[in-house]
Amino acid sequence: MQNHGEAKYLIHAQIQANGVVEKPDVVGAIFGQTEGLIGEKSDLRELQKGGRVGRIKVNIDSDNGQSKGEVLIPSSLNKVETAVLAASLETIDRIGPCKANIGVTDVEDVRESKRDKIVDRAKEILENMFAEDDMDSREISKTVKRSFGESAITSHKGLNAGPNVESSDAILLVEGxxxxxxxxxxxxxxxxxxxGTDMPDQIEELCKQKKVTAFLDGDRGGDLILKELTQRADIDNVARAPEGKQVEELNHEEIKRLLKEKVPVEKSEEIKKRNQKTEKQRVKTAESNKEKSKILQKAKKGLKRRVSKKQKPEPSKDTEETQEKDQQKTESTETQKKQKDYQKYLNELEGTLKAKLLDKNKEEIEEIPVRELTNRIKKSKNTIHTIIFDGVTTQRLLDVSSDNNVKRLVGIKKGSIAKKPTDVEIISKKELS
Incomplete structure (x- = not known):
């Protein structure tokens, strides 16, 4: 990469002229035919004097009475002004006495090129000069990029986002x-x-302004988020990670393929219904097989009872040990009963996007939509002991629960939790199974 001083962008343009022309002819045509075309403030000579446009470089060759070449113009203007300057070059139709054509082929981000060069060199240094650290090339690349700030997450209306969400016409909605x-x-x-499933209002507003693809995990949590999105927001397409996999685990090739295979949101609903029908048939078959297995087991037990002699149980040798075992058994039974209750509530709530609030006596206080959960906890005045809900336990929900003395969260899935408070128990559907 050539040195272009403090330029932000480098305009690349191709020249074709029906005749023999030289560098001074090209430079003269650029200054002469763009003068006054886009206003005094954007006059090329004035911009060059002020140092906002660099020295115009021309490479041109002539052969058989035809001239071809390239023009390079360094620019320190902003994106819009640089684009206008580049477009003005394409209005040039003569160079010297010859008919000519100029077409912009690229506007290079010089800073991006410099960043790439720094990242590549840093990776090289890290690999060669810190050999004792056992890092693979992918890990090195990630480490360098993040330390350089290239992968830094920004905030858009209070939400974690990539740096191009504001400027891009199309965005991806992800879970965390x-x-x-x-x-x-x-x-x-x-x-x-x-x-998580408690979708912020900012997302709803953002979906009205841009073309939106929901890129979600291939699990129950992803299903819940998609359901809420289709109810509350205007999304266009859906892309899903493979079943059981999360977006944060995908590599470059998988991401590229899955985004290419995205489907309109309406088609996504049809696919989901077909999958649910197949799953119901699978469960029905499994239950039928289980019932047959139970009948077979009963028959075997009956046969054993007929052929075996009755034996009296041996008396306990250690009364204290027996009592301890009985106590453990009682505690285990109580835990199982509690888990059964939670599982029952969770099964009732699944697919409803609702939450049940229980007090310390396990009495139901009320049932509310999941999206109102955070605000309701804040107003609870420490009366809520357990929350069972059709959604994902997020860091935000966990923090609010801890601040308001909620002791237990029972949800479909655990989200990305960086800091877990010691005073709140988290239970997922998987742990109840």
Whole structure:
């Protein structure tokens, strides 16, 4: 890469002229035919005097009475002004006495090129001069990029996001901060985190302004978020990670393929219904097989009872040990009963996007939509002991619960939790199974 001083952008343009022309002819045509075209403030001579446009470089060759070449113009203007300057070059139709054509082929971000060069060199230094650290090339690349700030997450209206969410016409909605970070590591800068099923109002507003693809985990949590998005926001397409996998775990090739395979949101609902039908058939078959197995086991037990002699149980040798075992058994039974109650509530709530609030005596206080959960906890005055809800336990929900003396959260899934308070128990559906 050539040195272009303090330029932010470098305009590349191709020249074709029907005749023999030289560098001074090209430079003269650029100054002469763009003068006054886009206003006094954007006059090329004035911009060059002020140091906002660099020295115009021309490379041109002539052959068989035809001239071809390239023009390079360094620019320290902003994106819009640079684009206007580049477009003005394409109005040039003569160079010297010859008919000519100029077409812009690229506007290079010089700073991006410099950053790439720094990252590549830093990776090289890290590999060669810190050999004792056992890091693979992918880990080195991530480490360098993050330390350099290339993968830094920004904040858009209080939500974790990539740096291009504001400027991009199309955005990706993902579940959490770690998903945004993984996409940044793989060069995708227009994603924003929903932060669980309690969808912020900012997302709803953002979906009205941009073309939106929901890029979600391939699990129950992803299903819940998609359900809420289709009810509350205007999304266009859906892309899903493979079943059981999360967006934060995907590599570059998987991300590229899955985004290419995204489907319109309406089609996504049809696919989901077909999958649910298949799953119901699978469960029905499994239950039928289980019932047959139970009948077979009963028959075997009956046969054993007929052929075996009755034996009296041996008396206990250690009364204290027996009592301890009985106590453990009682405690285990109580825990199982509690878990059964939670599982029953969770099964009732699943697919409703609602939450049940219980007091310390396990009495139901009320049932509310999941999206109102955070505000309701804040107003609870320490009366809520347990929350069972159809959603994902997020860091935000956990912090609010801890601040308001909620002792237990029972949800479908645990989200990305960086700091777990010691005074709140978290239970997922998987742990109750």
């Amino acid at each position: 901060r770690s998903d945004v970070l993984n996409l940044l590591d793989n060069g995708i800068k227009n994603s924003i985190a929903i932060e």
